[in-house]
Amino acid sequence: MKFVFSGALLRFVQFEKEVAIDRNTLEDCLRRLMLKFPDLERALLDNQGNIRQTHQMFLNGEAIEKGVYSDASARQAFSVEDDDSVYILTAIAGG
Amino acid sequence: MSQSLVKALGHQPSPEHVRRVVEELMLDFFERDVNPNSMQRDEECVCLSPRVFEQAARIGLVNFLLPAEVGGLDGSRRTFGLLLEQISYYCEDMAFPSILAMFADIPNVILQAGRPDLVEEYVVPMSQGRRFATFAFTDYGEPLFFETRVRSAGDKFLLSGEKTLQTGGALADTFLTYTRDENDDIKIFLVEKDDPGVEVSPVPTLGLRSAGLTRMVLTDVELPSRRLLFGSDGLSQSQLFLNDRRLFIVCPFVGAMKFILERCIKHLNTVIREGKPLTEMQAVQSKIGQMAIRYQTARAVLHNALDRAESNEINPLFDPVISAAKYFITEQAIALADRAVRLTGWRGYSKKLPFERYLRALMAGVTGQTAQDILEIHLGVNAIAEIELAGHKRTEP
Numbered sequence A: 001m002k003f004v005f006s007g008a009l010l011r012f013v014q015f016e017k018e019v020a021i022d023r024n025t026l027e028d029c030l031r032r033l034m035l036k037f038p039d040l041e042r043a044l045l046d047n048q049g050n051i052r053q054t055h056q057m058f059l060n061g062e063a064i065e066k067g068v069y070s071d072a073s074a075r076q077a078f079s080v081e082d083d084d085s086v087y088i089l090t091a092i093a094g095g
Numbered sequence B: 001m002s003q004s005l006v007k008a009l010g011h012q013p014s015p016e017h018v019r020r021v022v023e024e025l026m027l028d029f030f031e032r033d034v035n036p037n038s039m040q041r042d043e044e045c046v047c048l049s050p051r052v053f054e055q056a057a058r059i060g061l062v063n064f065l066l067p068a069e070v071g072g073l074d075g076s077r078r079t080f081g082l083l084l085e086q087i088s089y090y091c092e093d094m095a096f097p098s099i100l101a102m103f104a105d106i107p108n109v110i111l112q113a114g115r116p117d118l119v120e121e122y123v124v125p126m127s128q129g130r131r132f133a134t135f136a137f138t139d140y141g142e143p144l145f146f147e148t149r150v151r152s153a154g155d156k157f158l159l160s161g162e163k164t165l166q167t168g169g170a171l172a173d174t175f176l177t178y179t180r181d182e183n184d185d186i187k188i189f190l191v192e193k194d195d196p197g198v199e200v201s202p203v204p205t206l207g208l209r210s211a212g213l214t215r216m217v218l219t220d221v222e223l224p225s226r227r228l229l230f231g232s233d234g235l236s237q238s239q240l241f242l243n244d245r246r247l248f249i250v251c252p253f254v255g256a257m258k259f260i261l262e263r264c265i266k267h268l269n270t271v272i273r274e275g276k277p278l279t280e281m282q283a284v285q286s287k288i289g290q291m292a293i294r295y296q297t298a299r300a301v302l303h304n305a306l307d308r309a310e311s312n313e314i315n316p317l318f319d320p321v322i323s324a325a326k327y328f329i330t331e332q333a334i335a336l337a338d339r340a341v342r343l344t345g346w347r348g349y350s351k352k353l354p355f356e357r358y359l360r361a362l363m364a365g366v367t368g369q370t371a372q373d374i375l376e377i378h379l380g381v382n383a384i385a386e387i388e389l390a391g392h393k394r395t396e397p
């Protein structure tokens, strides 16, 4: 599968818009991705290991329900195929 | 008295109905408590008095958005936005609706924590205008790298840093404070102005000088764990709050636009050049026409966005329609006030007329509730993402 980044997270993946990862679950793919880009973890996850709500996630162009990807066990149960794309859109605004 | 506001407004009132309600129920209050000395407050950077907000609470403006079980009026965000628009038209100090929007909204965030102790201690007194809270988010670092830090110390927390600008901070006793923890996550605390190590001081600004804008310095402020409102993902909480609120900053702008337009026409009627009032000259009529177009379009955009804010179409994290409305209305309002200054000669440039004061106040929209330049970027990224996402969709075989 591949991750596609848009917005504020790009700088944490060295501005690589698309990153291909060869694993079978969303959690394994994310772990692999964060090994490649160690700075990403703190921007992506909160201190409970959940994906921060502010990142909007899409599987093959369709929004993914938060419950399906926020915590690690849900992500482990989330299978991904070779030709899947997970798009992460992040807008962080000031007050 | 607050029940009369609910009764007078009814369910889903039209903008014109809201105008009549504000005129009937609030005009005396503005003329007695808000309008006197508005120019002097601006000149001397003096914040509106707390009495004004106590009275606003009695009318039902401060508890309008809160649920009935904590003493609120269960009012809708759309109606509140329409109220802010009309309040700004009728009262001569834009700081009033600006602070009001803050004081009426923050208790909802505290409520979201679902803690009965905090409802009792903060939300209920806030709904009655006995306590006020503001939003201490901005600091010298950007949100992912806030310089205001928190560390655990046994069962307590130690906060240090500086929050740079808070609306209504001079009147607030509580600051919803965003801090970065050891894991770079954001924790939100209720900081009180009297907590040891807290220093709140005024910040002189271009406009909105009676809005009690402050900075807050925290020096090893020790807080018990009950003051921790959200222990993780405060960043997302802030984005949900800001998205929802982004419209509230520009509701008063639209009311102010109408005030400026009318006041400008009245003034131009009195200025005789080449033997006739300026309003009879076509070049001036055309400029007034441009101002009217800015006002009418801004108002239409606002009302559309207020309707959307209540629909289930809204994206709760970053809604492009709401953000575009904030952006558009701000630009229209500034251009309209700028035109009023240009049309009114030395009087417009001086304190003889209120237009320079309004122009300075409206400039708040350039930076406040997300800077315009940043909104442009987010809206661009969002529009590009929509197209990219469509390209990622699977087509049925």
Ligand SMILES: Cc1cc2nc3c(=O)[nH]c(=O)nc-3n(C[C@H](O)[C@H](O)[C@H](O)COP(=O)(O)OP(=O)(O)OC[C@H]3O[C@@H](n4cnc5c(N)ncnc54)[C@H](O)[C@@H]3O)c2cc1C
Pocket: A093, A094, A095, B134, B135, B136, B137, B138, B139, B165, B166, B167, B168, B208, B364, B365, B367, B368, B369, B370, B371, B372, B373, B374, B377
């Ligand atoms: C009247 C008023 C009331 C306010 N009230 C509050 C309040 O109650 N609570 C609170 O917490 N804050 C408040 N603020 C602060 C406000 O939210 C911030 O000023 C705003 O979010 C912008 O942040 P900043 O000032 O740090 O700007 P900066 O981040 O320093 O940005 C300044 C400019 O730099 C450029 N820029 C910055 N980043 C980028 C980028 N990534 N890409 C391209 N260009 C960029 C843009 O032109 C931007 O406008 C208030 C501000 C005003 C004016």
